[in-house]
Structures are given as C-alpha cells and as structure tokens.
Amino acid sequence: MKYLIPILFLILGNPSGFSQKITFRILQFNDIYETGPLSGGKEGGPARVAAYRQKLLKSGKPLFTVLPGDFLSPSVMNSVVYQDQKVKGRQMIELLNAMQVDLVTFGNHEFDLKETELQARINESQFAWISSNVYQKTPQGLKPFEKTDGLKSDPFLPCTTLVVKNKKGQELKVGFVGVTLSGFKPAYAEIKPFAEAAKTFVDTLKLRDQAQLILALSHLNIEEDRELAKAVPALKLIMGGHEHQAHTEMVGKTRIAKADANVRSIYLHSFSVRLPKTPDAPLKCKASSKLKYISDKLPEEPKTAAVDKKWKQIAFDSFRAQGFEPEKVIYKTETSLEGLEASVRNKPTNLGGMIAKAYQQAFPEAQAGLLNSGSIRIDDNISGDITEYDVLRILPFGGKVVMVELSGALLMDILKAGLLNQGSGGYLQYAGLKQEDQDWYIQQEKINPEKYYTVAMTDFLLTGQEKNLVYLKEGNPQIRRVVFPDPSDNTHPGRDVRFAVIRYFQDLNP
Numbered sequence: 236m237k238y239l240i241p242i243l244f245l246i247l248g249n250p251s252g253f254s255q256k257i258t259f260r261i262l263q264f265n266d267i268y269e270t271g272p273l274s275g276g277k278e279g280g281p282a283r284v285a286a287y288r289q290k291l292l293k294s295g296k297p298l299f300t301v302l303p304g305d306f307l308s309p310s311v312m313n314s315v316v317y318q319d320q321k322v323k324g325r326q327m328i329e330l331l332n333a334m335q336v337d338l339v340t341f342g343n344h345e346f347d348l349k350e351t352e353l354q355a356r357i358n359e360s361q362f363a364w365i366s367s368n369v370y371q372k373t374p375q376g377l378k379p380f381e382k383t384d385g386l387k388s389d390p391f392l393p394c395t396t397l398v399v400k401n402k403k404g405q406e407l408k409v410g411f412v413g414v415t416l417s418g419f420k421p422a423y424a425e426i427k428p429f430a431e432a433a434k435t436f437v438d439t440l441k442l443r444d445q446a447q448l449i450l451a452l453s454h455l456n457i458e459e460d461r462e463l464a465k466a467v468p469a470l471k472l473i474m475g476g477h478e479h480q481a482h483t484e485m486v487g488k489t490r491i492a493k494a495d496a497n498v499r500s501i502y503l504h505s506f507s508v509r510l511p512k513t514p515d516a517p518l519k520c521k522a523s524s525k526l527k528y529i530s531d532k533l534p535e536e537p538k539t540a541a542v543d544k545k546w547k548q549i550a551f552d553s554f555r556a557q558g559f560e561p562e563k564v565i566y567k568t569e570t571s572l573e574g575l576e577a578s579v580r581n582k583p584t585n586l587g588g589m590i591a592k593a594y595q596q597a598f599p600e601a602q603a604g605l606l607n608s609g610s611i612r613i614d615d616n617i618s619g620d621i622t623e624y625d626v627l628r629i630l631p632f633g634g635k636v637v638m639v640e641l642s643g644a645l646l647m648d649i650l651k652a653g654l655l656n657q658g659s660g661g662y663l664q665y666a667g668l669k670q671e672d673q674d675w676y677i678q679q680e681k682i683n684p685e686k687y688y689t690v691a692m693t694d695f696l697l698t699g700q701e702k703n704l705v706y707l708k709e710g711n712p713q714i715r716r717v718v719f720p721d722p723s724d725n726t727h728p729g730r731d732v733r734f735a736v737i738r739y740f741q742d743l744n745p
C-alpha cells in the first residue's frame with residue numbers, strides 16, 4: 236500500500252485538482268558583522284556564501300536571498316575613518332550589494348547608527364528593505380523609512396509579494412512580512428508591537444495580493460518568535476536571527492529557523508507547492524530547511540572577496556594612523572581564547588579573564604579588573620598567532636581603563652548585578668576576584684563591606700549606563716577615588732583598552 240499511491244501518480248500523472256509543481260528556494264543568513272571568514276579563515280566567509288549562491292542559481296530554480304537584520308553594527312570597522320567619515324556599516328552595504336542580497340529587515344543594531352548614518356547606508360543599498368513594525372519619527376509624525384537619491388524616494392513597504400512561476404507559467408504568490416523586536420527605544424524610530432503588525436500585514440497580503448504562501452523575516456528573540464508563530468499561524472516559515480546561534484523548531488505548523496552569526500552557517504529553505512484549481516481550497520506545500528556550514532572547502536566569489544580585501548586595507552591604514560600595528564603578532568597560543576558571545580555573556584571565559592587582568596595590570600595599584608562582556612564583540616574563538624588586529628576586533632569600542640577605589644559593599648553589589656545580567660552584555664568578566672558559595676573574594680581574601688578596594692575597569696562601566704549598574708558613577712558616596720590615565724602620558728597602557736590588552740599579551744610571551 237505504501238508504494239501504491241506514488242505508483243498510481245506515476246501512471247495517472249498530475250493528481251487532479253492541483254497545478255504542476257512550483258518550486259523555489261530561499262537562502263537565509265542573519266547577524267553578520269564581518270566581511271571575511273573567521274577562525275583563522277576556516278569558518279564563515281561571505282565570499283563563500285556568494286559563490287554558493289551563484290552555484291544554486293545555475294540550477295535555474297528561483298532563488299531569493301534574505302537577511303533578517305543586524306548587519307550595520309557593531310564592527311571593528313565602525314571606528315575607522317575613511318574619506319573624512321566614520322565607516323559605520325558602509326563596508327557591509329558594499330558587501331551585501333556584491334553578494335546580491337534581495338530582501339532585508341531591520342535588526343536592533345541598525346539603530347546603533349545615527350539617523351544620518353543609517354539613511355546614508357539605506358541609500359547606498361541595492362536591495363529591498365521591508366518592515367511591518369518600524370517607523371521613522373519625523374516632525375510630521377511617523378512614516379516608513381525610505382530610500383532616496385535626493386530626487387525620488389521609495390518608502391519601505393510593510394509587506395511585499397513575489398511571484399514565482401513554473402515552466403507552464405503557473406504562478407505562486409509568496410508574501411513576506413518583516414518584524415523587529417521592540418524591547419529598545421531608538422531616538423529616531425518607533426517600533427510597534429510585532430505580532431499585531433504581522434497579523435495586519437498578513438491580512439493585507441491575503442486580501443490585496445491574494446498571496447498563497449506567507450513567510451516572515453524576523454529579528455526577535457526566540458520567545459518572541461514563538462509568540463509570533465502562535466499569533467499568526469498563517470506564517471509557514473519565520474526566518475529569524477538575533478541570538479547568533481543556529482536554532483530551529485516547529486510551533487504548530489510554523490517553522491522558526493535561525494542560522495549562526497557571521498555566516499558560520501546559513502539556511503537553505505526549499506519549497507515545492509501545488510496550487511488548488513479552486514481558489515479557496517488549501518494548497519499542497521512541501522518545505523524543507525537545511526542548515527549549511529560555511530567553511531574553507533567552498534570557493535570564494537571574487538567580487539565579494541574583493542570588498543573584504545578593500546575594507547581590510549582601509550581599516551589597517553586607519554589603525555596604523557591611530558598608533559596600532561594591525562599585522563603584528565603579539566602572542567602565540569595553542570589554547571582557544573573564548574570570545575563567542577554565547578560564552579562571554581554567560582560565564583567567565585579565559586579571554587574575558589585575560590582582558591580583565593590586562594586592565595588590572597594597567598594600574599599596578601589595582602587589586603582586581605572588571606569589564607562588561609558587551610564590550611567584547613569578536614563573537615569568535617581565536618588561537619594561533621594573535622595580532623593587534625585581533626585585539627581591535629575583540630574590543631572595537633575602545634575607551635580608557637580607569638581605577639576606582641570603592642567600598643567592599645559597593646563592589647559586592649556590582650558583582651551581584653553582573654550575575655543578574657547573565658545572558659546580556661552587562662554580564663561581568665573579572666580578574667583578581669572569585670565567588671565561592673555565596674561569598675566574594677578579592678586577592679583570595681573575603682571582601683569586607685566596610686573596607687575599600689581598588690578595581691580597574693573600563694570608563695564605560697563608570698558612566699552608569701550598564702544594565703542594573705546605574706549607581707556605578709563618580710559621585711557615588713561609596714567611591715572614594717577615581718584615577719584616570721595621565722592624558723600627557725602617551726605610553727600609559729590604560730589610555731586605550733586595546734593598548735592595555737596588547738601590552739598584556741606581549742608580556743605573556745617568554
């Protein structure tokens with residue numbers, strides 16, 4: 236019986252009541268900040284993805300390339316000045332144009348840029364943007380973001396429909412919505428609740444466009460993706476991101492799929508659809524989603540590789556002008572230094588501890604070192620030859636090291652807040668400190684709330700801007716003294732967190 240039905244189909248041909256197959260594929264990657272490969276060239280590499288895309292195109296099957304957010308920031312490139320302007324994602328737009336991406340939506344990090352910078356990036360892009368829930372604040376009220384060349388403006392659509400045909404000319408209308416997480420407040424944009432927005436525009440796609448299959452680009456955290464799938468069960472597939480780790484699951488009949496950040500992996504979604512002859516009957520849809528790891532086994536597409544090379548050169552020139560020697564090997568190690576966000580935001584790692592130690596050593600008087608894990612942006616594990624450029628990739632924001640003399644009571648509050656911030660950039664990495672059972676120790680000695688201690692940290696931590704640490708500011712009565720690196724001393728390792736780490740790595744060498 237199991238084999239009888241397919242055999243009958245072979246004899247009788249196309250089952251009555253349905254169209255011939257209409258097939259298409261979607262290549263998805265998400266959360267990309269690097270123009271080149273990672274792990275010493277072994278993993279990732281946008282140029283390899285571009286080559287893979289071209290190979291897929293050769294089969295003749297329709298293919299769409301989508302990117303559901305987070306690509307303009309953060310990056311080591313964003314502190315680079317080129318042609319008198321900060322780069323701020325320009326390298327990524329050039330890269331994505333070369334890769335021939337078709338459709339994107341906003342991630343939260345797009346709003347790290349100033350409004351004028353984001354507008355410039357949008358105008359440079361050669362791909363389409365959709366957003367069902369993000370609007371620009373203007374003096375005239377909220378309006379969609381738009382791409383403009385000064386003469387003509389194209390507002391971003393809240394939803395869009397693509398038409399796919401088979402050889403018989405039968406057409407399938409595939410609708411897309413795009414949503415972004417709303418748990419943050421950019422100065423110049425308003426983000427509306429994602430589920431309601433998706434629901435509204437899925438209805439638009441059905442009624443206005445007669446879309447027969449509807450998919451979402453989402454930049455949400457996984458709990459929110461589940462909420463979206465439950466609220467809008469008409470979505471066949473939610474192509475997401477934000478967590479930086481590959482993940483897939485089914486919620487009802489909706490698949491959620493996220494690839495690893497920086498194209499360590501990508502998703503290839505394949506659809507095969509038969510349309511019913513009577514318009515209101517359900518269609519038959521077979522869908523499969525395959526995660527593909529990107530490695531040095533794949534060739535590179537030359538135009539995309541050239542963009543990577545060009546911007547690395549620009550970055551190196553700029554860093555040289557700032558006093559760095561990007562290609563200089565400063566440390567050799569067989570041990571993998573753990574800089575993946577999933578690690579540094581959740582547990583003490585060897586790399587986090589080394590950076591904290593570097594800050595401590597920038598001030599000989601300091602008894603401990605402390606940093607917010609969110610300042611570590613490399614999202615990579617590195618080993619072998621560590622260069623100054625690696626340090627720049629690890630700590631792209633820069634900033635100074637400061638030494639704070641503070642009470643044991645305040646220090647313990649800070650350390651507890653760090654634990655509370657687990658999973659976010661406010662999780663703290665440290666050196667010279669440890670926790671045993673419920674007690675905290677500094678230099679092996681139990682912290683006394685009444686006593687005062689010296690701790691080196693990034694100047695960012697002392698702004699009170701970190702989550703659950705608003706009180707960590709100069710002027711707090713529990714802070715007795717703050718020591719900044721002497722501005723006239725251009726050899727002080729604390730003048731820039733990167734110099735502190737470079738000095739520390741160099742001192743490790745025999």
Ligand SMILES: [Zn+2]
Pocket residue numbers: 305342343344454476477478
């Ligand atoms: Zn994100």
